[in-house]
Amino acid sequence: MTTSRSSHALIFAIGAIISAGLLSYGLITSVNDFRSFDRFVTVKGLAEREVKADTAIWPLKVVRAGNTQNLIYEELDKDIQAIRRFLLKNGFSDADISISAPNVFDKLAERWATEEVGLRYTGDQTLTVYTDQVDRVRTLRQQLSELGKQGVGLSGNNYDTMVEYHFNGLNDIKPSMIEESARNAREVALRFAEHSDSQLGKVRMAYQGQFTISDRDSNTPHLKVIRVVSTVEYQLVD
Structure with missing residues (x-):
């Protein structure tokens, strides 16, 4: 037992x-x-491209002042038609052009108006060019003096008359830019692992940043810089 x-x-x-x-x-x-x-390392990879704008939005605004409404409407229409002929002669089509309704204001109708208002009526009207002929817009803007010689009352360089340049081909280059940013992030991680006597392991997490499109500089708004930053976490192993 x-x-x-x-x-x-x-x-x-x-x-x-x-x-x-x-x-x-x-x-x-x-x-x-x-x-x-x-044990992991967090790195960022940048991809950057410089591209040319593929669309231009060009507003051409005319302004007039006078003492009769009929005169204002006639002068605005005359100016708009002169601009239209100028654009058609220089390679644009009616499909590129849109014309807003005229705006005419009576200064005496304002609450703070007095009898000493000078010319009683002011009016404006805008013709807008929407086109993919970016270079033609840039060239023709330098020739607006021809309209001035015809007596067209173009508005100055106000904010609402600035040309807008856009790039609409982002979806075509997104995949390659994402790949480039991820590759750059891996290169940074490999250098870090080398300096820390480690080896690069698997990806723990990855974050794709937002794509940004900005003017290259204030003097060349038709040239755009596209950027994206990818953030990646890699595991480090001995």
């Missing part, structure tokens, strides 16, 4: 030792895996 109990006790002790050993090995492995996973 005593021998049987001793054998059972011995078997139990051996099993306990083996279980404890397996548990210790599992804990050590888990800790090492956790420490390995806890």
Whole structure:
């Protein structure tokens, strides 16, 4: 009986030792895996392209002043038609052109008006060119003096008469730019791992930043700079 109990006790002790050993090995492995996973580097990769605008929006605003409404409407229409002929002669089509309704204001109708208002009526009207002929717009803007010589009352360089240049081909270059930014991020991570005596592991997380489109500078708004930054976390291993 005593021998049987001793054998059972011995078997139990051996099993306990083996279980404890397996548990210790599992804990050590888990800790090492956790420490390995806890070591990571976060890097950013930039992709940048300079592109040419593919669309121009060119508002041409005429202004007139006078003492009769009929005269204002006649002069605005005369100016708008002169601008239209000028544009058609220089390579644009009616499909590129839109014309807003004229705005005529009576100064005496304002609450703060007095009888000494000078010319009673002022009016304006805008013709807008929407086109993909960006270079033609840039060239023709330098020839607006021809309209001035015809007596067309063009408005000056106000905010609402500035040419807008846009780039609409972003979707065509998005994939290659994302790939480039991710590649640049990996190159940075590899250099970091090399300097820290580590090896680059798997990607833990990745974030694609927003694409931004901005003018290259204030003097060349028809040239755009497109940027995207990707943020990537890589695991570091020994």
